[in-house]
Amino acid sequence: MNRYANVALALLLTSFTIQVQAGIAIGGTRVIYDGDKKETSASIRNPEKSGVYLVQSWVDSGEQNAKAPFIVTPPLFRINPGEENILRIVRTGGNLPQDRESVFWLNVKSIPATDDSQPRTNVLQVVVKSRLKLFYRPAGLEGQPETAYHQLTAARSGNRLTVSNPTPYYVTLFTLKVDGKEIKEADMVPPKGSVSFTLPTATASSVSWQSISDYGGVSQTESRKL
Incomplete structure (x- = not known):
């Protein structure tokens, strides 16, 4: 690459502002849904001092086009810096085995919110999707x-x-x-x-x-x- 190409590349890179943000924090590495309970929950926290996010959450079965018998509320919400919110996960039915655990996936997508009151700049925004195992654990299983x-x-x-x-x-x-x-x-x-x-x-x-x-x-x- 010659000297002029290097200069052009440097100008191109400096014309963009890249925001790298830590994103939201999820309480725990997996979710356990006890079969004798009506619901379970997971905490969502925004540890940043300035970043605002839209958080979208849902449960899937891990198989294409297969729905999971769970809903998450709220499915979409805004979380400000320093705030914490709770995701409620409720079983909606489904014929799940009662002699063993079943596994599903909790998806949590954090989307950086844009501020329309500020001047628009060239910003690369990164959407982060976290995927946690959700274990449905029927009541009365043997062992620990x-x-x-x-x-x-x-x-x-x-x-x-x-x-x-x-x-x-x-x-x-x-x-x-x-x-x-x-x-x-x-x-x-x-x-x-x-x-x-x-x-x-x-x-x-x-x-x-x-x-x-x-x-x-x-x-x-x-x-x-x-």
Whole structure:
């Protein structure tokens, strides 16, 4: 790139004002909906000193064109600097299993509000969308969710590793390692179900994992021989 092109690029970049804002803060890393309650909630806070946002929220099932049996109120609201608001999540029906958890997704989109009273400038506004797991937990499930990760089992078949979960709770994996090598695509092990992965080594002999609790904490490490 020659000297004139460099100057032109510099002028182009300086003609824009780019606003990088921290955005809103959501209370918690996941939402638990107890089946014996009429609703659950999540807190939304604007920690900034000047930024104003429009917040849009909804729940989806994670599948295309499939509606989730939950509504969020308010679905759209304005939040000023330093303010906090509460999202109410209410179940609206749906034939959900009562012997295990179901998982959905809470979406929270923060849109920077524009001030029409101020002179318009070239501003790049960033819309941030957060996506949190929403676990519907029926009343009366056996065991405790915080100890479910202890009960996972792991088995090897050829070059595949299968992790099974006999409990009625989802186990969200923080790490899953085979002989110390991490399987990066590991996420959740469904209740009374299993997931399979390709082994990272041909001579796998041990597997270990950590899980994430309802409060976002990381468990101790569980290890098994293969």
